[in-house]
Amino acid sequence: MRANTIRERWTDRRPATNAWCSIGSPYSAEILAASGYDAVTVDLQHGMFGVDAAITMLQAISAQAATPMVRVPSLDGAMIMKMLDAGAYGVICPMIETAEQASELVAACRYPPRGIRSYGPSRGLLHGGADYVDHADDTVIAWAMIETRAGLANVEAICATPDLDAIYIGPSDLASDLGVPIATHPLPRALDDAVDHIIATAHRAGLRVGIFCTDEDMAIDMISRGVDLVTVRNDAGLLRHATAEILQRITPPQP
Numbered sequence: 001m002r003a004n005t006i007r008e009r010w011t012d013r014r015p016a017t018n019a020w021c022s023i024g025s026p027y028s029a030e031i032l033a034a035s036g037y038d039a040v041t042v043d044l045q046h047g048m049f050g051v052d053a054a055i056t057m058l059q060a061i062s063a064q065a066a067t068p069m070v071r072v073p074s075l076d077g078a079m080i081m082k083m084l085d086a087g088a089y090g091v092i093c094p095m096i097e098t099a100e101q102a103s104e105l106v107a108a109c110r111y112p113p114r115g116i117r118s119y120g121p122s123r124g125l126l127h128g129g130a131d132y133v134d135h136a137d138d139t140v141i142a143w144a145m146i147e148t149r150a151g152l153a154n155v156e157a158i159c160a161t162p163d164l165d166a167i168y169i170g171p172s173d174l175a176s177d178l179g180v181p182i183a184t185h186p187l188p189r190a191l192d193d194a195v196d197h198i199i200a201t202a203h204r205a206g207l208r209v210g211i212f213c214t215d216e217d218m219a220i221d222m223i224s225r226g227v228d229l230v231t232v233r234n235d236a237g238l239l240r241h242a243t244a245e246i247l248q249r250i251t252p253p254q255p
């Protein structure tokens with residue numbers, strides 16, 4: 001079966017880099033997948049597209065070396081299984097607040113007897129290869145997002161969920177729920193402490209940790225804290241950032 005590049009980085013004791021698609025274009029997903037990232041995530045929660053576009057984006061990512069992942073809109077087993085069938089090698093599930101919810105996520109990501117994933121691997125076979133079903137359970141990464149006060153309060157129980165691979169921190173929702181400004185580097189104190197607590201708790205439990213970073217300084221800081229996967233800006237953010245920089249450089253000063 002085709003390898004999961006994220007897991008390969010982890011075996012090499014290196015953090016993985018992840019790109020984030022909010023624009024519903026196979027072409028832009030393909031560009032990101034060809035740019036040297038270890039993974040590309042198709043964001044079905046806040047991305048401006050639906051399921052059919054997401055599938056074409058996964059097809060485009062498959063043409064490159066980067067590992068395809070999907071952030072699903074919610075904890076919905078049917079959607080999780082559909083995106084796995086579409087070739088996602090990782091599922092990032094938003095708003096996980098309890099161990100029961102984390103168990104539900106894990107079960108949807110694994111075939112029986114480990115879980116309840118329904119059989120119908122479709123693009124899994126095309127992306128992964130003929131032996132996809134034999135290895136999918138150990139290849140797919142189940143990510144529980146912690147991004148609320150309730151999730152933070154239950155982080156220990158969530159991290160104890162059998163067969164859960166990783167925690168993905170959503171600093172913007174977490175900031176919003178903690179009542180501090182939405183995260184930019186350096187993070188507000190309460191958010192910074194919460195992030196440290198989640199990283200330490202997940203690592204103690206043997207789980208990996210990923211985080212969405214609003215800029216490069218935040219990503220460098222998070223890697224120095226031992227985070228295992230960083231996303232730095234989404235595609236729309238990259239476009240905005242590059243455009244603003246270019247316009248600033250080429251715009252002549254007011255006479």
Ligand code: 3PY
Pocket residue numbers: 147169170171172173174212
């Ligand atoms: C958050 O920061 O809340 C996110 O969901 C990032 O993807």
Ligand code: MG
Pocket residue numbers: 094147170172173
């Ligand atoms: Mg969020």
